[in-house]
Amino acid sequence: MSERLAPEQADSLPDIPEPAENVHLVGHDEAACRFATSWRTGKMHHGALVTGPQGIGKATLAFHLAFHMLTQRDRPHAPDTLVPPAAGHPVWRQIASGAHPSVLHLTRPPRDTGGGFKNFITVDEIRRLGHFLSMTSHDGSWRIVIVDAAEQMNTAAANALLKNLEEPPRDTLFVLISHSPGRLLPTIRSRCQVHRLRPLGDDDLMAAMGALSEDVPPDAGARAKLVQLAEGSVRRALLLTRHGGLDVAQAVDKVLDSARFDTGEAIRIGQALAARDAEIALDLFNRHVTDRLGRDAVSAAQAGDTPMANRLAGLWEEARQTIIERETYNLDKRQHVTGLLQRLHGAING
Template identity: 55%
Template sequence: MYERVAPERFDSLPEIPEPSENPLLIGHDEAASLLASAYRAGKLHHGLLLAGPPGIGKATLAFHLANHLLSNPDPSSAPERFVAPDPASQTFRLIAQDAHPSLLHLTRPFVERDKKFKTVITVDEIRRIQRFLSLTPHDGGYRVVIVDPADDMNISAANALLKSLEEPPPRTVFVLITHSPGRLLPTIRSRCQVLRLQPLQDRQLMQLLSELGAADESTGAELASRSQGSVRNAILLSQFGGAEITDILHKLVNARDFDPAEALRLGDAVSGRERDVQFAIFNRAVLDMIAERASSLAISGDGIGASRAAELWEDVNTTIREAETFNLDRKQHAAGLAARLNTAFRG
């Protein structure tokens, strides 16, 4: 049975390794090669923006880069390519445990008083960077700051990060993970080298699911076809009722005659105790449906419709954050969003 070493995060899944403790990096060979070559040549950019859909391995790549830098403090003698980290090595264990003195991983903080994670990365989290950078590197090597995901920063946190990016200390690299780079401040994007990572190919996704023990050969192909190149999507679909939740949502949203009773039944399925993952699946599915519609409208040349869909995405994302922040009724939240999308998509 898998034993968690890394601290629990806001998006942790039971029995699935965190990116920081995952020695497997499948896909993204071109990006990994580019980063390794740049480091060896002494030309690694101080700000890296890893962009792409959720669940395709962006954070895993970030931690493999951190392992590469911290295991090889002299760039000129570093390997020309990433070497799979040894889970028994001290560097790997310290990174996995969030205890390496040259690595700072920033994500949504856990509030002990409320027994839950915040819905944003706060300015207090970003201010930890200055304290971290004020310390002398223990081996004279690089220091790595990972913000995961940068999309979750509120405006105060984003402005605080910008100050660090504008005046980066030597031998320091910032790795920002983003699902939606357009939502970041343009000034942050302009100070980073953007690496756009692509969804995993079906064979890559099936290999990774097999390695993680999350699917066998008989189910892997079907999961791959529905997961849009995201291993996280595949795991949610197969192990947490994600397939049923998304199927019912699509049926409700696309129905000519909206069924309020069915919407409330869906609300029941994603609310209640110990259903945080199911609630997150529903919210992600709603946002993905809107994003897909915006993309489809843009491709068809309907700029006004695409703009309206983009505005809807932002508004719904705010609604989701408010539901999480203020612990609003999840059943009514889910039923209400299903009805809202049905109206918007038929309009």
């Protein structure tokens, strides 16, 4: 593990570099070229909304863009794609550590007491913009504000940011990272140029994962299963390999695909996921069963089996509501898992 520079974030993964530290940008060449061209030609829009599923490299792209803008000052002669940072470059180290005077990274702040992080990006975080933007750039460079993730702003924070987007300061770029852009204020979306990033392809996913960790499965079958379940997200691939997600998915599919419901195996899965240290594995279980229902419903519809497609779609909504209720009311985890498996098995095999 290399030296850690970036402060811990609400979504940090142990022993995995933060996006601000990650010198590897994989799979988003088109967006990188688009940003580089805008910079070179002097047509950089003041607001960039970078969207796509969580864990595909949106924030990494934003920090690479910041590095490019701060190091490629001769804009007409800047390259037509983003210059990759070197880990030891002084500008990159400043960006990564949060110490560069021209880069402000706004995320969910730590709780005042008790550890952990607040549930939202608060208005106090957005108010940091006032001081940041009032400072004269020490070397005439642009200032870059990265909001990550933008949909995590509460209402007061979103309205405060909107005021800055409506009257953007000169030579300032706002980069809004969003996993769910539909949750943003329409007025915020309308003031940004949208850059939609796609999930990583299979080869890019494995390349990005290999650049960050040694968790790539050596077995070809396990890699294929990981690619299927990760759906183009490096973050999800890392969670699957580090928290038993592949084993959970295999056990769940075995129960659901068997002709008879294996009560004993369902109970075993439920007991394992009810353990105090299995919260992430439980989240992966919930994601796997809802994803599977969605895929099976689509397959049934494409095959012309409308009754089955409707039944699975209804069960998908029921499962989603069950997951929300368990999290909201802290219901028994073991009963949640075994009950959900039994209902799914009945619908799939009924």
